[in-house]
């Protein structure tokens with residue numbers, strides 16, 4: 325791959341939150357001011373309002389706001405009774421929190437390989453990993469595409485396992501007619517600022533249609549509280565801040581539109597990059613309507629590709645370079661893990677800007693810049 329030294333005047337980030345806020349015409353700033361003026365900084369109507377609208381949006385009966393996506397997973401596991409002695413099956417190609425949460429509740433993560441065409445947890449690998457101690461399957465809707473919710477739900481039911489959807493990257497995604505989060509016993513979301521629905525700091529939520537699970541989660545997120553200064557179980561402080569809830573309520577009505585623009589950007593990229601022989605697109609299942617949290621392709625010479633893109637003013641990312649079974653912190657659980665597809669993904673995946681605020685001209689520029697580099701002909705001058 326040839327590389328020409330070239331400093332671009334363009335500067336296209338992976339995500340432009342300032343542009344998102346501008347599009348909302350001051351609603352984010354007003355939401356923050358509203359909470360400040362109310363002085364209601366813990367609990368209260370902003371939490372109730374967001375929880376009820378996000379539950380409706382997901383097609384679930386309940387939403388329980390929590391402090392971040394990692395808490396969503398740990399509170400979910402605890403609310404479902406997962407703990408020491410239990411095994412939790414997770415995919416290798418994901419963010420660390422998917423497995424970290426299992427360890428945090430005292431369970432053992434069992435890390436399995438992904439499908440090389442989609443990056444999603446391999447159904448066959450998950451099925452093969454089920455053993456006498458398996459208590460839960462946590463499937464990740466990586467980069468915005470849902471796993472096959474019908475098959476994973478059936479697999480979990482057949483073995484009497486809990487099924488958790490890690491939907492941290494998939495707000496609004498669908499599999500068939502079901503929204504991400506609505507098929508599992510619990511769906512877990514992160515509202516980290518860069519997510520498709522993002523707060524102005526760390527935030528998260530779980531959704532479920534089971535009243536008992538929702539009330540267990542509410543109790544755990546709030547110190548196991550049963551009444552004023554009465555604590556029936558050991559819980560934690562994993563509450564959602566009203567400040568974030570207020571911002572999230574303002575953003576939620578925009579989410580479907582933003583996701584649609586992400587899909588349009590992704591379709592334009594697929595059309596441009598699909599014919600290039602050295603590039604592997606990520607397969608999209610016909611039943612899955614992705615929300616393209618990331619637009620990912622696989623290239624063989626990733627470092628050179630990223631350097632050439634950066635020199636042309638286009639940011640790229642890698643989600644994720646080190647699969648979970650190669651993470652030092654998870655080594656005690658990974659001695660026997662063989663996940664060649666996740667290894668290959670870790671070596672070759674690269675993310676391009678798919679931000680809904682990407683202008684048409686910037687999208688064209690990303691295509692015009694990336695295509696010749698992918699073809700090994702170097703950066704445009």
Ligand SMILES: Cc1ncc(COP(=O)(O)O)c(C=O)c1O
Pocket residue numbers: 392393394395418419421422464490492493514515516526527528
């Ligand atoms: C798949 C996945 N799960 C869990 C998390 C954890 O969310 P948070 O960063 O809000 O704790 C993330 C966040 O990046 C994620 O991408």
